[in-house]
Amino acid sequence: MISAQLELPDALSAQGDAQRLGDRVRSAVRDGEPVLFTGCGTSEHAARAARAAHAMLKDVAPGARSAARDAFEAQLDPPDCGLLVAISHGGRTRSTVLAAQRALAAGARVCFLTACPEHAPAGVDTCATPLRDRSWCHTIGYTSALLACATLRADRAKTIMRAEIDARTRLREAAVRLRTCRRLLIVGSGIDEITASELALKIEEAAHMPATPLGAEKVLHGHLPACDEHTGIVLLRFDPRDDHRRDERTADVANAAAVLSMPAVTLATPRLASRAEALLAGALALQLLTLELALAHATNPDLIRREDPLYRRAAEVAAVE
DSSP states (O other), rough: OTTTGGGGGHHHHOOOHHHHHHHHHHHHHTTOOOOEEEEEHHHHHHOOOHHHHHHHOOSSSSTOEEEEEHHHHHHSSSSSSEEEEOSSSSOOOOOHHHHHHHHHHOOOEEEEEEEEEESSTSEEEEEEOOOOOSSSSOOOHHHHHHHHHHHOOOOOOOHHHHHHTHHHHHHHHHHHHTTSSSSSEEOOOHHHHHHHHHHHHHHHTTTOOOOEEEEGGGTTTTGGGGTTTTEEEEEEEEETTTTEEEEHHHHHHHHHHHHTTEEEEHHHHHHHOHHHHHHHHHHHHHHHHHHHHHHHHHHOOOTTTTHHHHHHHHHHHOOOO
């Protein structure tokens, strides 16, 4: 499904729902209304990416009020005005549906971004994405929501995505280096902290390796005492803003990890023109590294361990869709 995502930029442009979503967000901003992006799991990370992409648009006023929050928190404290953008790839995520319903009841408008519009709750403005994941370890669910909100040109988006897919060999080599680690730290700064969160989730879902996402500065303030030669570290460098200072601080993290003999790999794409491009390049890179780690561990990334009755039961008792 990773390569299939190359169809997404053209499909989203042809469908028109992404443009409609963008119009709804811009309208709310022009009217001085708050905009809240929400979702669960991968869709929460997509909500954070969508909010970041929205905040980067040139026509967004400096005082625009936007935020991202996980759907459980959004349903506990639903917005009573403005716009809620609820993201659920399958359309049935319990907390996201409740957040949408409670925001509507409280007086907010709701755009519901999903690949399964037939499952959207009543009363929302449904915005459909064109491709559906066939795996519980969502890839399309993340990338489609990001592309729907990032307003990248389709040809440029495809160029970025194809470049990451063509670089798969370096990710296979990275997976080999990390394969025997007992746990991983996923480290990024700026916009790459969103990518770090999604990569940590994907690795735990697909390769069943404990992974912790951290900011490049955060990791240096108390986390290293728990690390040793069995702790791998993945350094992310996609964010082009303040790139020299980010490179320097990432090098500091790499040097500290080397002292502790921590296996380290760096995922980076130079010469990206914007932070939206950084999110997209990071999305494909994290998905491919996850796939290579799953192959190295001989795990099935599609089932997120629910082929095991114990883990399937754990999902059932928590009512996880």
